[in-house]
Amino acid sequence: MITAGLDIGAKTIKVVILKEGTVIGQTIVLAGYDVQESLKKAWEEVLPKAKVQMNQIDRIMATGAGRKEAYMAHNQITEVSAAAQGAVFLDNRIRTVIDVGAEEGRAIKINATGKVVDFAINEKCAAGTGAFTEAMARALEVTLEELGPLSLKSTQAVAMNAQCAVFAESEMVSLVHAKTPKPDMARAVHDAIADRIVSMVRRVGMEKEIMLIGGVARNVGFLDSLKRELETDIIVPEDPEFVSALGAALLAARK
Numbered sequence: 001m002i003t004a005g006l007d008i009g010a011k012t013i014k015v016v017i018l019k020e021g022t023v024i025g026q027t028i029v030l031a032g033y034d035v036q037e038s039l040k041k042a043w044e045e046v047l048p049k050a051k052v053q054m055n056q057i058d059r060i061m062a063t064g065a066g067r068k069e070a071y072m073a074h075n076q077i078t079e080v081s082a083a084a085q086g087a088v089f090l091d092n093r094i095r096t097v098i099d100v101g102a103e104e105g106r107a108i109k110i111n112a113t114g115k116v117v118d119f120a121i122n123e124k125c126a127a128g129t130g131a132f133t134e135a136m137a138r139a140l141e142v143t144l145e146e147l148g149p150l151s152l153k154s155t156q157a158v159a160m161n162a163q164c165a166v167f168a169e170s171e172m173v174s175l176v177h178a179k180t181p182k183p184d185m186a187r188a189v190h191d192a193i194a195d196r197i198v199s200m201v202r203r204v205g206m207e208k209e210i211m212l213i214g215g216v217a218r219n220v221g222f223l224d225s226l227k228r229e230l231e232t233d234i235i236v237p238e239d240p241e242f243v244s245a246l247g248a249a250l251l252a253a254r255k
Contacts, residue, residue: 002052005248006042007082008035008066011102012215014245015042017050017057018253025050026242035069055075057244061252065104065165077251080108081117086247087211088114090237095207098197098226098234099244100216102130103186107192107200109207114247120200130192130216136189140182141174141193149219151186160188186221194225201230211235211241 002024002111007014009031017025032038047054062070063082070076079099087097088110097108105122106165122129128152135145158180161173175185194218215242216222227234237243 003252005245007245016245058254061248082244082247086243124232148219148221153183154187190225
């Protein structure tokens with residue numbers, strides 16, 4: 001059986017194609033203004049990789065904030081359920097999933113089968129998401145790719161008390177005027193995000209093992225801050241941004 005999972009997020013679209021439970025193709029494209037055009041591009045990229053035709057895909061499951069845009073999908077599933085299924089498939093020891101994307105952060109508690117026991121979502125404020133790191137990188141005049149490694153060079157913790165991205169930018173300006181070293185400011189950014197995410201993890205009840213997924217999982221600065229806040233190791237899969245799409249493809253095979 002061949003199935004596909006679509007994760008249509010605020011910033012990117014991820015597609016994973018499975019054949020009998022094995023990934024045979026995956027791709028990621030920017031969501032852009034025209035989601036339908038971006039979906040078309042994603043299919044054009046992933047089908048040749050998987051060496052299949054569209055009519056050979058038995059079922060398609062969509063997830064993500066824009067899942068209703070996927071007119072070709074047979075079913076839809078929430079981001080929480082998709083993330084849980086993808087995580088436990090990759091590592092059946094996982095009991096807590098932390099999913100941080102461009103505009104949302106989630107803490108998900110699951111059981112051995114990947115069923116969601118409890119979850120919390122940070123959807124009202126950018127301070128716990130990738131959008132926050134992008135805004136802070138601009139304030140620091142560094143690229144997003146530079147921000148994570150820069151924070152690892154920090155020699156002291158600097159408090160960032162603002163709980164809003166807008167106020168945090170003002171606070172960053174104050175730190176710049178105070179001649180605060182850039183690495184310390186970069187660490188403060190990641191510590192602030194980690195603090196918000198950890199509060200959600202504790203709300204649902206942290207259980208080991210913990211997996212971090214979503215695009216922000218590639219940010220080494222955030223991962224370092226999260227480990228310090230939780231005081232434990234965190235598992236990051238090889239392709240963290242594809243886990244929810246993988247979960248959707250797995251669920252498509254069961255429907």
